Amino acid sequence: MNALKQVIAIAKREQKRMLARGIYTFCMVLAPIVAFLFFTTLMGEGLPADLPAGIVDEDNTATTREVIRNLDSFQQTDIIEHYPDVASARKAMQKGKIYAFYYIPKGTTQLAISGKQPTVSFYTAASYLIPGSLEYRDMKMMSEYASGAVGRATLYAKGYTEDQAMAVLQPIKMEMHAVNNPSLNYSVYLCNTILPGIIMLLIMQVSIYSIYVELKEETSKEWLAMADNDIVKALIGKLLPQVTTWLLMGLFCLFLLYGVWKFPLNSGIWPMLLNMFLLINASLALGVFFCGLVPSLRWALSLATLWGVLSFPISGFSFPQMAFPEPLRGLSWLFPLRHYFLIYVDQALNGLPLYYSWLNIAIQIAFWGLPILVLQRLRKFLLEYHYTH
Amino acid sequence: MKWLRNTIEVWAYAMRAALLDEGVVVFFVIVPLLYPLLYAYLYNNESVREVPTVVVDNSHSQLSREFTRRVDATADVQIISHCQDMEEAKEMIHRRDAYCLIYIPKDFEKDVAEHRQTVVELYSDMSGLLYYKAVLSSCTEVSLDMNKEIKAQLIPGATEEQISVFQYPIEYKYVPMFNTQSGFASFLIPAVLMMIIQQTMVLGVGMMAGEEREKVRRGIASKWIIGKNPIEILIGQSTVIFSIYVMIAVYLVCIVPPLFGLIHIWRWQTLLAFMVPYIAACTFFSISLSSIAHDRESFIIMFVFLSIPLLFASGISWPASNIPIFWKGFSWVFPSTFGINGYVRITEMGATLEDVQHELNVLWIHTIVYFCISYLVYKRTYGKQLWA
Numbered sequence: 001m002n003a004l005k006q007v008i009a010i011a012k013r014e015q016k017r018m019l020a021r022g023i024y025t026f027c028m029v030l031a032p033i034v035a036f037l038f039f040t041t042l043m044g045e046g047l048p049a050d051l052p053a054g055i056v057d058e059d060n061t062a063t064t065r066e067v068i069r070n071l072d073s074f075q076q077t078d079i080i081e082h083y084p085d086v087a088s089a090r091k092a093m094q095k096g097k098i099y100a101f102y103y104i105p106k107g108t109t110q111l112a113i114s115g116k117q118p119t120v121s122f123y124t125a126a127s128y129l130i131p132g133s134l135e136y137r138d139m140k141m142m143s144e145y146a147s148g149a150v151g152r153a154t155l156y157a158k159g160y161t162e163d164q165a166m167a168v169l170q171p172i173k174m175e176m177h178a179v180n181n182p183s184l185n186y187s188v189y190l191c192n193t194i195l196p197g198i199i200m201l202l203i204m205q206v207s208i209y210s211i212y213v214e215l216k217e218e219t220s221k222e223w224l225a226m227a228d229n230d231i232v233k234a235l236i237g238k239l240l241p242q243v244t245t246w247l248l249m250g251l252f253c254l255f256l257l258y259g260v261w262k263f264p265l266n267s268g269i270w271p272m273l274l275n276m277f278l279l280i281n282a283s284l285a286l287g288v289f290f291c292g293l294v295p296s297l298r299w300a301l302s303l304a305t306l307w308g309v310l311s312f313p314i315s316g317f318s319f320p321q322m323a324f325p326e327p328l329r330g331l332s333w334l335f336p337l338r339h340y341f342l343i344y345v346d347q348a349l350n351g352l353p354l355y356y357s358w359l360n361i362a363i364q365i366a367f368w369g370l371p372i373l374v375l376q377r378l379r380k381f382l383l384e385y386h387y388t389h
Numbered sequence: 390m391k392w393l394r395n396t397i398e399v400w401a402y403a404m405r406a407a408l409l410d411e412g413v414v415v416f417f418v419i420v421p422l423l424y425p426l427l428y429a430y431l432y433n434n435e436s437v438r439e440v441p442t443v444v445v446d447n448s449h450s451q452l453s454r455e456f457t458r459r460v461d462a463t464a465d466v467q468i469i470s471h472c473q474d475m476e477e478a479k480e481m482i483h484r485r486d487a488y489c490l491i492y493i494p495k496d497f498e499k500d501v502a503e504h505r506q507t508v509v510e511l512y513s514d515m516s517g518l519l520y521y522k523a524v525l526s527s528c529t530e531v532s533l534d535m536n537k538e539i540k541a542q543l544i545p546g547a548t549e550e551q552i553s554v555f556q557y558p559i560e561y562k563y564v565p566m567f568n569t570q571s572g573f574a575s576f577l578i579p580a581v582l583m584m585i586i587q588q589t590m591v592l593g594v595g596m597m598a599g600e601e602r603e604k605v606r607r608g609i610a611s612k613w614i615i616g617k618n619p620i621e622i623l624i625g626q627s628t629v630i631f632s633i634y635v636m637i638a639v640y641l642v643c644i645v646p647p648l649f650g651l652i653h654i655w656r657w658q659t660l661l662a663f664m665v666p667y668i669a670a671c672t673f674f675s676i677s678l679s680s681i682a683h684d685r686e687s688f689i690i691m692f693v694f695l696s697i698p699l700l701f702a703s704g705i706s707w708p709a710s711n712i713p714i715f716w717k718g719f720s721w722v723f724p725s726t727f728g729i730n731g732y733v734r735i736t737e738m739g740a741t742l743e744d745v746q747h748e749l750n751v752l753w754i755h756t757i758v759y760f761c762i763s764y765l766v767y768k769r770t771y772g773k774q775l776w777a
Contacts, residue, residue: 023691043707091744096744108559117550117553123564123566125566127737130706151555170506171501171539171540172535173509174528175509175511180515201693202690298596308693320437325433325434345516349516356484
């Protein structure tokens, strides 16, 4: 019972310290909430619609105007301007006004009617990957459609039915099924991992700061004395108010993703609650581990920062991990966010039974073992090390 | 000329202080040197190749085998297994052995022979958009080729040209401009480079200011400040930061991109005229922000995570045209938003200064506004006790 009292006393002391400094409120409450709202509302549309595009219509016939009207009615494309030639459309692209333009050369309609196969073309600014590829999709579809329309008209004139015409024009057809994210919602892709990632980064940094700031302010001995110099009790007491706050932030994050924005949650909420719980604890464990590894606030923080920022690309939610160089693929096992992402894919996205994720769950738990390796070292630092200003 | 001597004196002291402080050196030198290399290494492959894919071929025909063989031969897809049924195929995807599935129906060959349209179904694991893209584009490409050959048999005796006209009465051509490979590194690295300049500067300057503040609290303010006018201190210190970052920027924009084969089609005059206001804006932005640094380390935990939202707010990923107006306003506060957009268009799209006039104007406005804020900050910090 005495141990419990000590832990509670330390937790109360920590709570007071946290409330007294704005930096804790900023990093543990304000920053995550603003970041969550930022990402979810930034990509609130899911798939960006009405992206600015241009037209160069040198032919300017009733047919080409019809094609342009059709293209404009596509969901991702919004034709904002007509340009007299390719050079000025290209200039508009360099100025950042449009992401793509469609070019119909003079005589296109005439050539098409007389069966001479004219060529139209479309240009996208591929440096802007997302809008570039979305407008590419619309413009390609439009081109196929325009070409198909002419072909169908020819076949109908020869007395083909619609089915027969399609069988002639496109004998083999591809049909894509985007299971569990049929609208290709970008917010689902990115927010599901970026939001927990921000929690992970801040957990590591705040935990290290909260431990080593005691050294800097020469209060570490006082802190450990409250636990009879037992590092385990001292750490549990100190981290208790932090874990509580982070769990609340984690709940808020899940509520935002699956309650407010209704992202795919095919597993039910429980596996994701477990996933968030594991991520928060693994990140804390990593924070404490870095403290024991390098006995300096700024170096431990730098290490956590490197690890935390690297977590985002290496977890593979945007650029798939299989395209990374081999050594980095191995390294990714050491990042809690990577396992969070894989558990999320199995559970919330694909709704698989929990045992498919057992390995990732086991590794998240194994992170808890890391601090044990450095506890005595950390205790020594906190009791004997003198901060040099 | 006392002010000049004072300013130079501040410059010399501040330069030494920055380079002797290992914490500051980490952010001013080590991170900018190593981080881009790490990122470029990470994304060196540019795009996903040979996505492991399984096939359920219920047709078991010569035509279906031909289709599968050709898909396997594409660069983006690799057929790793033929499954008996959908259950077996799905299980392989669940176990992450495969990411895509191609389903060929029983009547595939029969339909084609009897002039009925046949549908091949494609499934992709939606954990990554690039798997989806790989399987869809590879299979579409193969089907277009095969369709052409099938049609050739429909019109016996037709020439190549006649078939082509029949296939596409209007031919179309796609021209990706600037990032012709649609590579991931070419898309992300330039933005990351600009972000590194702003963020490491904020952290380093925040650390220096925090150090000063800690010293003031302990009553041991740096001696070299005594007798200096706030404007002299500001100019001296900002010149230190500026000159360090000019060297960093030369490394980031001249050495890193060619090292990793990224596109760099800029003229040096354009880039120089753009980078100078960007670095200046970042310098005074960092100094203004550093007024809230309480101690050496607080900026690290307050501003590192911000890099991620700021990267998105720049419009490099989610398009700027679709960023809600409120967040757009938020993004205008940061030089990185304009630095990234201008830099990407100059280096990747060959934009001229005139094309990035808007970004350039804002960066100069940032420089002036943040200079004024910095001056007020310095006046408040150093004006009272020390300016005698």
